[in-house]
Amino acid sequence: MSAFGDRRTALLARTDIDAVELPAVLCDLTDEWLIERFTSEVEASARADDAGVALVAVGGYGRSELCPGSDIDLLLLHDEVNTGDLADRVWYPIWDEKLKLGHAVRSVDQALELAVTDIDTATALTSARHLAGDAGLTERLRAGVRDDWQTNAAQRLEELERAVSRRHHLGGEVAFLLEPDLKTGRGGLRDVHAIGWASLAGIDLPPADQERLAAAYQTLLRARVELHRTTGLRSDVLSADDQDAVAERYGSVDADAFMADIARAGRVVAFLSDQLWSRAVRRAAATSAEPLQPDIEVGISGLSVHDGELVIDGDPATDVVLVLHAAVQSARKRLPLSRSSLAKLAERQPPFPEPWPHGARDLFIELLGCGHRAIGVIESLDFFDVWTRLLPEWAPNRNRPQRSRYHRFTVDRHLLEAVAEAARFTHRVSRPDLLLMGALLHDIGKGYPGDHTQAGMRLAGPIARRCGWNATDADTLVRLVQHHLLLTDVATRRDLGDPLTVTTVARATGTPEFLELLAVMTEADCTATGPMAWGGWTASLVSSLVEMTTEHLSGSDPAPTRHRRLLTDEVVELMAAGETALRVDGDMLTVVAPDERGLFSRAAGVLALRGLDVLQADAYSSPAGMAVSSFRIVPPDTPVDWDRVIYDVRRSLRGHLALEARIAERARVYRRRRALSATRAATTITFDAESATSATIVEVRTEDHIGVLYKVTRVLAEMGLDIRSAKIQTLANEVVDAFYVVGPDGPVIDPAHQREVELALRHVLTA
Template sequence: MASPLHRSELLDDRSLTGKAFCDAYGRVVEAWLRALWDDAVASAPGGGAGMALVAIGGQGRDELCPQSDLDLLLLTARGVDASAVADGLWYPIWDEGLKLGHSVRSVRDTLALAADDLETATSLLSARHLAGDADLTGELAEKARLNWQRKGRRWLEVLSKAVEQRHLAHGEVAFDLEPDLKEGRGGLRDVHALGWARAAGADIDERVLAELRGHHDDLLAVRVELHRASGRPGDTLTLADQDEIAPRLGDVDADALMSRVAVDGGAIAWTSDESWHEIRTNLEASRFGRFRRDRPIEGDLVLRDGRIALPDETAPVYDASAVLRVAVAAARVPTRISIPTLQALQAAPDLGDPWPDEARELFVQLLESGSAAIPVVEALDRWGLWVRLVPEWEPTRSRIQRNVLHRFTVDRHLLEAASEASRLGARTRRDLLEMAALLHDIGKGYPGDHSEVGEELATTICSRMGFDPADVAMVAHAVRHHLLLPDVATRRDLDDPATIELVARTVQTPERLALLRAVSEADGLATGPLAWSEWKAQLVDQLANRTSKLLNGDRVDEVVSDPFPTEAQRELLGKGGVQIQAEDDAITVVCPDRPGVFHRVAGVLALHGLDVISAAIHSEDGMALDEFRVDAGPSGIIQWDRVGEDVVKVLEGRLAIQARLDERIRTHRGRRRPGIHQLGHAVRFDNDASADATVLEIVGADSIGLLYRLTRALTDLDVDVRTAKIHTMGADVVDAFYVVSSGGAKIVDEAHQDEIRRALLHALEPIA
């Protein structure tokens, strides 16, 4: 009987990484599989004659990672019953807790399945004999290879579509914050797909695949450590995983690791895109006839074999604007740029300082192309042409943003923001909006506050491009204050005149306000769904509209005239007793005023898994009115009847809210992996942001029941909350409370502030 699989020592050997680990791990696993085979066939009828054990797919490629499935085919000659051998193989594998992709088929049945199934067909291209009848394995491998070649054109079409769909579904290795190392664009699967395409007859030089081998093996090494560190299958490199994996592979930190991943992913993606463009072009040509060698596009440019090209790619380029003319043409078609043309453009003269008007206009036209401009800029950047246009871009290249709000690296985020801005141009000057969106985070590649540094860089860049000084100032101002509207809208009371006056003083003109509003949306949309939502858009619009009215001459008391409480809420106040009204994403609670109403209701909302995003408090004549707006989550459904029942119980002292919240925390603690907390705990007091209240800003790690704990701590210190704005940023929160003392005054006493700070920092600590 075969011994158990001993792999713990190998998994713990940190000296073995990447391909070396895969080779060693594969040898251990396959030696054990051969021992299982010997045991299985020893007791089987016929002794295993007419059968073979074959490694296919990733195992066939010798790329077994710690949590990879074993990809095994029990191959049989025609008419051979392999059920007994199969049981002797599969059950011991399952008993070891290994994941298994398995099948039992004859050569004929396997080839028949591979004739129409891409996954089966490609898995057989790496078929490798493990045990049994080697001639049987050889027959299968050879026929599978010949069938793949024989139907090569059809398989290339199928594979091409599969590559496109996979890229859409799995993102990009080079630019995503948490990339899919295997299936993403620029991942391991792209290297495999190029090998399959070459086997199908695509004109891919073997040297191209050899050049990718190093990048492939780098990503494979990261995947090995991802499986080791997480102890689970999967290929998405999360923020939490990055911190643990970096030192395992000798990187100084996660940023260094992810920079390497970005370089590897970018190189694979570039080669993959170039190769598949050629393959698709050739497929189209064979279907509809060859393209004419040169088809005039615009100016003196041509479409040559499906790519934008200079008419004579061997001639010197004397036109300094040629790079931009080629880029604009490629974005408009859209298509890729000829490699010889990119090489020729490297020798083009610089544009000078300032640029000629034509170059500036072409640059804006490129940005106006929206998403079509992104692959064009990537091509220019890969050939060193983009940084010649924008030298300040260099430090942003592949720069990781370790912030769960962001989906992309800094450079890709800027291009995505410019793309989003191209759709919002009707709201303001299109050219200025696109420039501001393109440059708003360019300061992140430099020391210092990125908004302040970005303002200086934007001034330099736009001046060099030849923009009018007034336009330069507009773009620079937008870059400096691109966070103003979303930050104020989510963290400050929009009914407070001081809030609107602050924004108006900062923007000064309606034109600047309109530009900032559009930049805010472009930035948010390009960042990700956590950064821009319907709720945030509504708040930003409300802030922008009120500020616009003030800038256009309205009085501030007229601008913030939205009543709170509303007439309907005042009717609830007049009824007395406990009144609860809930609709959509808001709940209003009326009850006799006493300390602790706010934190008790907040606790009930937390108990029902509802995240509070804003709250307002009002009291008069011994009655309290608290209004909460909540995030309903993906379903958008809130069981307000059950919530209301618990609110009544907690207000009547019939619900052990603290105990229930502690129980919920213990229950949910192990269900989710913790996020990355990027903001240190802090409590800040601002007595200038409001005329009649202290703005208390609390920053720290989010957790279940946090709002309850914070507001309970304030209640214990006789601090009254008037308004709350709750802003969640991934695993962290930035909460703002408008508070007054028990006497209704601002909190200015430093000793009192120190005690409040002490209590709130304690509330931020996770419950043991």
Template structure:
């Protein structure tokens, strides 16, 4: 290979390097990593010749750094080169090397330094230090290059505790400037979050020996982004990193990809892999640095949390770390949700959803090793899903913003598409519309996040959340996505175990999720036919409330241009008119005739004047693996002569036993020839661990009703002793009076975030207000409680309007 003369005043003249480089880039059989490596080797030979021809003396070395140092040379990449020396050199030596490079038209980033100078620059400039970590020998004194590498790596490891937070801040600021590569229509392949810069950061973290990134798919993802960048350089002839819309078709064609959408989807998938690896790795770094500075733990125990056993997998040395229960089979450890030591994923198909829901509700994420184990060992859910699985999905979605990192962790290991096979068609699917800021799948989960803040507006928050998650699921199919989505959601809802009525509601919401905004913005709101069209679609007031909330959640999750105060007012006005047309009383399912067991308990309570109890553990077939024999809950029936504070007292005892109320009803029975008694029917489940013994629960109920057990004090003592756990911000509780809903009682509706002791606090507040609960309907839908209490005054009459408002306000304050 012929090289140019070294003197800076000589004109550039043709050499073999340019021709060889052109032939290499034009070779149709050479591409990807092989071409980048070949290009780096070709450049190495050229620069080595320039170093030799420049008469470089002993004690100098030409070193490649940065991307060139890693051997990742794209067609238009800069050449990052360092001339390293250990003593005085001819001042003209660097120019004799650099000028031929400049004359060739190559972009050159150069420096001339001694080893001490290189160390000093690295100490002052983090970006320079990162580039030097990839130092690779090209020519000259190899021992000098080796000394540079070993010295700088030692410095990097010694200063990791200070440098890694600085690097993390650098990555955060870059992400804020350039956005997330996974969702941008014109992404920066290098600088955006999830791009090639983050791959460099992960390698730098690994070089500290403190933590390492999850490796599955990471190398392939980085190679895919590099391939796209190469094709972009060759297509545009420029050193650009931004994959603009006008270039995407040509880049796709050069890579042999079907079309630009397929290209973007591949880019997004690669970026998500890198982003997830970054998130996992930075959490590991945070734990290690916290252990060093605050707790003094041995680093060897937590430095490499990706081996499949150890931290996060459930295999933890007894007493090594603090573990706090979150749910059955799930505990909190080091700020993450991990599996309890006794958890058996292979025997518990609901465990992934239970772990995810518990983590999100606690404001945590699921540990990497835990998600890996769940993906590897958990068996598919039976069809239809067990009730618990559906409830846990709704609880996960109801966590709002805290759902996002948990969802991403499940998706990274394929658990989402295993639960929802139709998700694969929308996963990473781009939306070529400037109004949309997200891919289809991320838009769906973002809509659910926004719907979680609106759960107090609807009587069925569970249906709102599921409809939000699935409303655009039809975009993965041909034709109108609303029509396709209706068909898909009927199948998905049936698999999830929703009954026909709820399935029909979900199908209506998905089919018409654009109807309100389209009608409000395109039709005359004063035309009676406009309101008639809406009422005909929704049919009922609860459906209208759900569709209104879904419409707003969908629009606000789309982007700033999709929702405005003007559109909100148009939709709100239309909804108000339709609601007035549909207005009617609040209805609840009739209690039905009492069973023989309930009548027996009522007679016993009336005869003895004390409580009559019946407890029955029940199972849910197929929900816990192949046997289907594990107890899933307790049905508790209590008959007792009415007395003040009854509801709150019984609910408090259940809370003491860590039982959560899934549903409950309270009504009055009139045994023959006896005074009326109250019948409380409960369905409860254990928060975690085993169900309490029936005899112990019965004894505590009797003691509480007799007054020898102070339930409120016991609950307060337990709460005070428990460590404070961070949780998510939830919408505030809403307590309202249902106007004109009953002629014999006042109905108070309570919508709140479910929490231990919630029903106990409601009961105490109603008792303190001096009202009598005649009938109650209690439901827990995911993480939301939706309750209705039929209350009267002491004489058994409905409350006066102002009194009803006062009671509602008192209950809301008690829950605040």
């Protein structure tokens, strides 16, 4: 490593420099090195002096904001002269240092001409900063850039607004995503840069807003610097695996407090960015021959429309429900609430009385029924601390992160996304009001101590009665909160072929009407949670469970379902033949063979050896001494070599494959990367003989690793347990597997045997 590299490494390791100040200090060090390199290369060239050529920093480097993983953006500027190989001699040392370089060689006229048609170039050149060489060239460039932004202000603002919209669509939201992109997400650093570029075209934020923006920017910049220093990577996505370590370097109490700070900063940036671009659009419309949107009549006393915004003319202090009228009209007509109206609500809106005024509940449900159009309206109200005057219980959930691999959003945004999804499904239920309110309340307990379901149940009843629902409806909302995880938990972790499974769900839900509400709310909740929570497999399992439970509640119990999905006509014929047979159907492998202990684990071991993750597994042993095991795999990125898999399964069944040794070798070679801050998933083992018919459920939660299913099932076989069925779930670095087993003495495993099984499982899983 060079002297510069040593100094850079030492600088990044220093803890006495505030993370917000580090980018400028790193810029100074880089400036010194590059100026020296450029000067020495000019002197060593055939050129007599540096006239007609200049080295210019642009982009983030030009702003003197160089994070540890930032690109070094440079422009070799010339005055229509031949620069020879000077650029290469300047660029190559940067590459040798393993730094990412953004580079170009252009004349002043070429740079300005490109900026006319390319918004990225136009914005990068706004921060052009002279490093070395002919300073006159740099000044000409800067003057040309200033002139372009002032002369073509309307065009530049339009291009910027389009670029911001595209970036927001791709980058998600800093405030509400659990793994936000600190730079390009909505509410991220790039939005602040865009506000700065807009100021060059004549659109500025008020001074008070600029102060708030600067404070939020420092929060995000500090986080980005510490993310780069912690991971040693250039990524600006603050992944869940890195949040603990970054939070520690940042100086937060813990990762949750750190992410709440990020969310608050992201909300400030996003709101002020929206305000600025709304002003820009309105200003453009005012000068256009065709106004953006003519003022319209709202038809509600106290509300009007001006310049494409909804304005509250009335007094919220005397008309407490006016805020809901405004919110509904804003969502329905896609009219943003004016800044002055939001400020008026913040100052004068009183808390809602208890009970709510007549008509308030209907307006509230109408707002929720606006779906995704309501989200921005509600979040604007919440940004000004108005939403909590309707729903005080909301406050602890604001900006609250979730330590879950399933979830994409913070608690507050997840609840609003769940409501928006539920709004799409209101035609499927007889009580849309309870569906929408249930979706809003189902996770509201997450902001409170203890189990979030129990906390939510305690909150839901009083909220419902305060809003005006009767005791029966309030009880329904409490039960929706109580059972909001029931259907997915049972469908993905219990045997749907066991009659006791359906009986248990029927007992909890009670009526077809409640089951209907719960099923639709479950789909809305899971869809809002993310793709890991609701896919084709989960949807089909929940649908089957709901269908069977509905039949049970209606008094027409379905025919016995145990193993009906497994024992197809083809499988029954294969079992009758008494020979070993393997069949592949899509992503499903079925193994039929003479029954012997360990058959299931050997097949599972081969799948692990071939790098295939099991999504679902079933097993059955017939009185005639034949067994069938089926495995549904997670579809991999590349086609599966099923011929090789079948060949290896046959070898393993004959005892001709050293599975344990081969899996151990694969684990050593393909060990999964563990992030710096990733914590090991705890291992828990439970036994449940009450929730299954003629079996004991052994549920294993542990850290995912190659061959974990093989290890667990091998231990179960060695401990004398026959696997009747299995439900397999893998979530990031954790597996949650449930096995229906029968012991040598019957379906109930005695406590002493349970202790030995648990000891054996813990040994093999933690070794």
